[in-house]
Amino acid sequence: MKCKFLFLFFIIPLLGIAQFTDLNLKQIEKDISNPKSGYGYEKLIFKFKGYPKSLDSIEAQHLYYGRNFIKNKVSVGDDEFAKLADAFKAGDFQKCVVLGKVLYGKDPSNLDVILILLRAYDSLKDGINFVHHLNQLRLLTEAIKGSGDGKSEKTAFVVNSVGDEYILLNVLNIGQDFNRNSVTYKDSVIDVWSKEDVKIHIKVLYLN
Template identity: 60%
Template sequence: MKYQFFLLLVLFSVFGFCQKSKIDLKAIEKSLKKPDSPYNYEKLIFKYKGYPKSLDSIEAQYLYYGRNFKGDRISTSDDSFKSLADAFKESNFDECIRQGKILYDKDPTNLDILLVLLRAYDSKKDGNNFMHHLSQFRALTEGIKNSGDGTSEKTAYLVNSVGDEYILLNILNVGKDYVRGSKAAKDGMFDIWEKDGHKIYIKILYLDLLN
């Protein structure tokens, strides 16, 4: 899906200065499933849905990267998402909200779905729902931004999908004047974006390759 509404990101281009945290995907998977863990999925998703501003950066990362271990993920190639995208292209924002809420209930940390809902609620001038989903979006994208510093393969930013990569690139103000190179990894793909000798490393996770 082409992101025709990146202007939304201008609203929250300033991120807090948080310590970068190394992402341990195995620990995330284990903790999300463990009932007595502070990072249990049900506990975190309750905070995320009810009061997203209460999430700290580590909790947001557990939710974002933990999505890889959920079986009910919505892909942009799914017919249900294509239908949502069609409603968006037609500026049918009532239908966007109707369909988007259904998909959100199934996959609440999906950034593509959140972006469509944000645009729809903004068009309907529904400030309460817009700000609620904006807080969720901020938490998840800040978690991505604090997954690394992008200066090397070892400290690459980690994203769940190519779509999420382009969201991150917009946040980082990486434009069309950057040249992309790619390199395969065991559990994903590195994209290296370069301009005037400056490189930004982003790793797209393909954890299904390990299963």
């Protein structure tokens, strides 16, 4: 997995219980493309970049899952992201900030990019930018936690990518001692992470 290294430093606890809300992807797709809906994607991004704490749980849900329906997203398979990942692995955090800010400008709600910027600002002791991106990270992970309770396939947590799944696992303190079993569907994969009597169901979307 190309971005698995990101999760090794994700040690900041993200506390709080997200409210379990119905997830309607078709409605989200419709809402984010309509500026008059109140959940237009550009409007949400503007608030997210400026003051992430101003978004409520429904707005956060539209922001996170609405990313599935926008164009020109940054992918971990892109050359630009590969350069950012290499800079991170090399510990060149100044370069991480330079490269990361470019990708953040293109795709502000990309969790992989936010994580690298968060770690870079932490290493550079830039508290203002660190706290800002931490608030963004909390908002998006709370949106994921609000998609279900993970107790069954029907109420699985829903994530946009495998990378986001591992971020969620870290938030939930699910470690390498858990076993994974997967069931593949047309538009998603359901991963069941289990250890003794504990089972966590996570749905990874493949909408593209």
